[in-house]
Amino acid sequence: MRIAELSDASGISVSTLKYYLREGLLHPGAARAVNQADYDDSHVRRVRLIRALLELGNLQLTDIKRVLAAVDDETLPIHEAFGIAQDAMVPRRDRESAEYARALADVYDFTSRHGLRVRPDAQARGMLADCLVAMRCGGLAVDVHAFDAQMPAILAAASEELSHVPDHDRVLQMEATVVGTIAYEVAVAAIRRLALEHASSERFGHSVG
Amino acid sequence: MRIAELSDASGISVSTLKYYLREGLLHPGAARAVNQADYDDSHVRRVRLIRALLELGNLQLTDIKRVLAAVDDETLPIHEAFGIAQDAMVPRRDRESAEYARALADVYDFTSRHGLRVRPDAQARGMLADCLVAMRCGGLAVDVHAFDAQMPAILAAASEELSHVPDHDRVLQMEATVVGTIAYEVAVAAIRRLALEHASSERFGHSVG
Secondary structure, eight states: OOHHHHHHHHTOOHHHHHHHHHHTSSOOOEEEETTEEEOOHHHHHHHHHHHIIIIISOOOHHHHHHHHHHHHOTTSOHHHHHHHHHHHTSOOOOOOOHHHHHHHHHHHHHHHHTTOOOOTTOHHHHHHHHHHHHHHHTTOOOOGGGGTTTHHHHHHHHHHHHTTSOSSOHHHHHHHHHHHHHHHHHHHHHHHHHHHHHHHHHHTOSSOO | OOHHHHHHHHTOOHHHHHHHHHHTSSOOOEEEETTEEEOOHHHHHHHHHHHIIIIISOOOHHHHHHHHHHHHOTTSOHHHHHHHHHHHTSOOOOOOOHHHHHHHHHHHHHHHHTTOOOOTTOHHHHHHHHHHHHHHHTTOOOOGGGGTTTHHHHHHHHHHHHTTSOSSOHHHHHHHHHHHHHHHHHHHHHHHHHHHHHHHHHHTOSSOO
């Protein structure tokens, strides 16, 4: 298909598609004639992946490039590529406080308590530690033990989620795990917010139906 | 305390604090002498709230201002202010596709199926619909029914979360609900990612310990 058709199929404007091509986020189409290229389903899928990372994941362009590089590097075993993509999805920031060090130690306890096979330097550890710091500083008397009870359900959901990943085709597998990671987690967040509004209505509300 | 002490207490540089003051994110300190102001715990808490919205919530400045306006408007009943703050935490975007309309209808079914008291125009509905669209377009055969089984646990967690909100002091209540919404949801996301890495190791991995 031509770029105008790729635009229709993906719902993204031609000028944005050209920007993705220039930035190397989107692989070039097959040359067809002078100044014309042919795009296919792999381009439609890649545009959707970029949109998911950009809009649902709120990722910066440089981080999106790192995710896509891991998706595309066929020399990387899929579990390793998954780890790299996961790390790229965690915003980098300075973390040096004593509170942070304490929270991170709690995260290590948490993963070993639950027998999780997670890289020692996985960025998701820092992401969780940041939240613990914010909760403690915000006066919310919470520690990571609060999540112990939910862990069996979360592990079952993660395993069920990966069961939707196709058995073959490395790129399809990677795309599914990356879109899945982002889309499920934002979905869970949205559902939690709906539940919180309901709970707030029960605790504080009167006339909201 | 002086601005340098506020900087120490909050871990945020004086120049950033001055920027928050200029932008009206942070309320002025009490005048103390020419060119000197006195800051207190309410400023420390507010800086933490801003950081949570900025770093964990990934919010834009304009949205942070809307959240803070709802926190500070004492004429707003707390449940209403909570709704406004929640809405400000969902990124605005164009949503016009037929897929989106279908997904949004599924979200309405979901909330009424679970008897959730949620405003018809709550932005979290759109947030959830966006995820359903991304999953479907991404070839993940999922619908919102997949979350039905988790709903009782999510509702119980929401209610437990709000139980940490203090009984008095409207500003403290609002700050706790807002920090809580963001910090818990990012914590749940981080824990899901740890669980996914574990599941990926079981499905795809070999030597990661």
